[in-house]
Amino acid sequence: MYINSVVLFLILFYAKLVYLCHYEIYNLNGTIELPPYENNFECNWLFNLSNIANQIQYRYLLINFRYFDTEFGHDELFIGETIDDISKYNSKFSRFSGSKLPDPYLISLRGDILTRSIWMQFTSDHSNTGLGFAFDYIFLTNQSNLILSFHVNMSFFFS
Numbered sequence: 001m002y003i004n005s006v007v008l009f010l011i012l013f014y015a016k017l018v019y020l021c022h023y024e025i026y027n028l029n030g031t032i033e034l035p036p037y038e039n040n041f042e043c044n045w046l047f048n049l050s051n052i053a054n055q056i057q058y059r060y061l062l063i064n065f066r067y068f069d070t071e072f073g074h075d076e077l078f079i080g081e082t083i084d085d086i087s088k089y090n091s092k093f094s095r096f097s098g099s100k101l102p103d104p105y106l107i108s109l110r111g112d113i114l115t116r117s118i119w120m121q122f123t124s125d126h127s128n129t130g131l132g133f134a135f136d137y138i139f140l141t142n143q144s145n146l147i148l149s150f151h152v153n154m155s156f157f158f159s
Helices: 002-014 144-152 154-158
Strands: 019-025 029-034 041-047 060-069 076-081 092-096 105-108 118-123 132-140
Touching: none
Parallel strands: 019 041
Antiparallel strands: 029 132, 041 118, 060 105, 060 132, 076 092, 076 118
16 A cells, blocks of 8 residues: 555656657758747757758758747757767757857768758756747858858848
């Protein structure tokens, strides 16, 4: 009787509802936005690069944040790449958390872009939330296009 009561207490006390979302992104540029979010929230974005695989000149992904507000140290956005035989935990590029607006972020696409796709994951814990975030992204052919993108696409990146 005591063991059953303890198990029931653990189930009731530690039970939580987790909100999930998953998106596949096929466009070469666009905006990703996470509005104010709930506790126990997880959202994943996967850049499906199969549509640009025959256009191997796309070698960089530029991310420019419009706003960023999460619970510092607890609600986090991770960016990484999928690598065969490597865990998702070990293939992270960056981690963003808090309310400081991150600098523009340039990711070099390495290896076969079909098997090493870029992913993003946002997770929130059980306490406190934030206003979320938004960022623009664009795939570039080379680093020199970075300067061109900032000058030509000002409305795209800084509107």
